Structure formats: structure tokens, C-alpha cells
Amino acid sequence: MIESCAHTSIRKSTDDELINRTNKIISEERQITAELLLYLREIERRMLYAKMGYPSIYELLTKHFNYSGGAAYRRISAMRLIQDVPEVEEKVKSGALSLTTAAKMQTFFREMKFEKKLEMKNSEKKKFIEQVENLSTQDVDKLLRQIAPDLISKDRVRTLSESHVEIKFIANVELKNKLEYLKNLLSNKMPVAGYKEIIDEASDIAIEKLDPLLRQKLRRANPLTDSQCVTSKINMLEGFKKQIEEVEGAARQRVVISADLKRKVWARDGGVCSFRRDSDEKICGSRYQLEFDHIVPIARGGSTSIENLRLLCKAHNIFEAKRIFGEKHIAQFVKKLE
Numbered sequence: 001m002i003e004s005c006a007h008t009s010i011r012k013s014t015d016d017e018l019i020n021r022t023n024k025i026i027s028e029e030r031q032i033t034a035e036l037l038l039y040l041r042e043i044e045r046r047m048l049y050a051k052m053g054y055p056s057i058y059e060l061l062t063k064h065f066n067y068s069g070g071a072a073y074r075r076i077s078a079m080r081l082i083q084d085v086p087e088v089e090e091k092v093k094s095g096a097l098s099l100t101t102a103a104k105m106q107t108f109f110r111e112m113k114f115e116k117k118l119e120m121k122n123s124e125k126k127k128f129i130e131q132v133e134n135l136s137t138q139d140v141d142k143l144l145r146q147i148a149p150d151l152i153s154k155d156r157v158r159t160l161s162e163s164h165v166e167i168k169f170i171a172n173v174e175l176k177n178k179l180e181y182l183k184n185l186l187s188n189k190m191p192v193a194g195y196k197e198i199i200d201e202a203s204d205i206a207i208e209k210l211d212p213l214l215r216q217k218l219r220r221a222n223p224l225t226d227s228q229c230v231t232s233k234i235n236m237l238e239g240f241k242k243q244i245e246e247v248e249g250a251a252r253q254r255v256v257i258s259a260d261l262k263r264k265v266w267a268r269d270g271g272v273c274s275f276r277r278d279s280d281e282k283i284c285g286s287r288y289q290l291e292f293d294h295i296v297p298i299a300r301g302g303s304t305s306i307e308n309l310r311l312l313c314k315a316h317n318i319f320e321a322k323r324i325f326g327e328k329h330i331a332q333f334v335k336k337l338e
């Protein structure tokens with residue numbers, strides 16, 4: 001077998017040369033990583049992922065560029081951190097801040113904002129980041145746990161086999177109590193249910209409630225009991241209520257679309273985002289944050305009819321609005337997405 005030139009020169013180098021060269025490559029790698037983050041930022045600003053048929057930049061990185069979920073997540077988080085704290089770019093370049101730590105800090109700031117309703121100023125974030133420079137991942141974890149022991153960290157999903165995944169998340173006591181409450185409510189039907197079974201059952205109830213087609217089937221099958229049953233169960237699930245309102249609220253938008261029309265659009269589009277990218281007409285197919293979109297906007301004389309309605313994921317709804325109404329109008333919506 002013929003070895004490549006590079007391979008041969010590596011084999012022949014002295015120990016010192018090997019270490020020095022490795023040092024140089026790592027430094028170049030960091031430069032390139034920092035540069036990559038700037039490119040991702042611009043891709044996100046232009047919503048190029050949407051143009052290419054993906055519902056998010058995460059999907060673009062994992063499906064188009066073949067990054068693993070974790071690698072994509074770290075890069076996106078670091079990219080967003082640079083938006084708030086531009087100094088992070090230099091820290092990534094110098095190696096003072098690893099992508100992992102940058103992602104941890106971004107997640108931490110987000111969770112402080114959404115879970116603790118505590119939004120830090122960018123100057124405060126900058127000071128915070130200075131404290132974790134050059135720390136090991138474990139030390140960063142330790143520090144963050146000391147500051148906010150109950151902060152919920154990002155769900156972790158690990159593929160175990162074709163048919164099974166492991167899902168890990170940290171729940172607050174409220175959620176645990178809700179699950180326990182549900183366990184009791186379901187104890188006649190499912191006497192030995194664990195959390196997995198309870199979440200499975202709750203998901204079925206939520207899907208029945210949120211999927212217009214299934215809901216129609218249920219009403220037909222059993223007009224009174226099913227809807228009553230679903231309603232009363234939902235009333236007990238305070239946690240799900242908010243989500244339901246969010247999803248239905250998004251679909252309601254400004255114009256009232258009748259439930260019947262929604263079902264027809266949903267059925268025609270197969271309950272997925274119908275956005276087609278220009279290059280090969282592939283559809284997005286996302287089921288995440290679906291909204292009913294007027295193809296020709298009401299403001300431009302479009303009607304609320306099946307021909308003029310379609311299902312779009314939130315990212316593609318915004319992308320299309322951007323295409324029709326222009327950049328400036330949309331910047332505020334994009335911010336909401338982040």
C-alpha cells in the first residue's frame with residue numbers, strides 16, 4: 001500500500017516536531033471554527049436553511065452538513081452567544097473558550113431567562129464568561145450547578161437501537177408531582193405504569209386534542225363521551241394547557257379559519273409543513289410549530305379558502321412572509337424564533 005506524502009512526513013517527524021505541528025493544527029482548527037460560527041450566523045440571518053427546505057438551522061447542520069445532533073447544537077449555541085457577546089469569537093479562536101463551554105453558557109443564559117425569568121445584560125454575560133475561561137467542562141458544570149442547582153438542562157436523546165432511544169431530562173418537582181397525579185388518575189387503567197407509560201398516555205391525549213383530523217374522527221366515533229373525556233383529562237393537565245394554547249393560538253392568528261377548513265387543509269397537506277424548496281421541490285415535512293398560512297396574504301387580497309391555505313412550519317411561515325413583505329418587517333419575528 002502506498003502511503004500519502006503527509007502520512008510519510010508525520011511518521012518521519014521527531015517527537016518535538018510532532019507536538020509543534022499538532023499545536024499549530026489545533027490553533028488553525030480553532031480559527032476555522034470561529035470563522036464557521038460567523039458563517040452560520042449569516043446563514044441564520046438570511047434564513048438560508050428555510051430556502052433550502054429545512055425548518056431550522058439545526059436541521060440544516062444535521063441533515064445537509066451531516067453534523068451529529070450534539071455537534072450541531074454546540075455550534076449553534078456558540079454562534080448565538082457571539083451575537084450577544086462578540087468577544088466570544090476571540091476566546092474561541094484562542095482556545096480560552098471551547099465550543100462545549102460556549103454552548104453550556106448560552107444554554108445557561110437562556111434557561112435563566114425562560115425558567116427563572118432573569119434576563120442578564122450582555123455586559124453581565126461577558127463578565128460571567130470571563131469566569132469560566134480555561135475551565136474544564138466538569139468545573140463549568142460544577143460552577144453552574146452552584147449558581148442554579150435546579151436549572152433544567154437540555155433534553156438528551158440517545159439512540160439505543162432501531163426501535164429505542166434513551167431520553168434524559170431534569171424535571172422540576174412540579175412536573176414530577178404532575179406525573180404522580182396522572183399516575184393516580186390512570187391507576188385503574190394502568191396499575192403498574194411508570195413514567196414512560198404515563199408520558200406515553202399523556203402524549204396520546206394531547207395528540208388527540210391537538211391533531212384536527214384525529215379530533216374529528218373521535219367526535220364521529222363517540223360524539224359525547226370522547227370529547228368530554230378528553231376535555232376533563234386536559235383540564236387536569238395544567239402543564240399541557242399552556243402548550244395547547246400556544247399551538248392553537250398560532251393557528252388562530254388574526255383571521256378566523258373554520259375548524260372544518262382547517263381539517264381539510266391539514267388532511268390535504270398530510271399534517272406536515274408543505275414548503276417546497278426551489279432546487280429540487282423537496283418538501284420540508286416538519287411537524288414542528290405548524291401554522292395555517294395564506295398563500296396570497298389577506299393584505300394582498302388573498303381569500304380564506306382551501307386553495308389559498310397551506311400548512312407551514314413557523315420557520316417557513318416567517319421565511320415566506322419575508323419573501324413577500326421584505327426583510328425589515330420580519331426581523332422582529334426572527335428574534336422571537338431564537
Ligand SMILES: [Zn+2]
Nearest residue numbers: 273284313316
Ligand atoms: Zn417547514
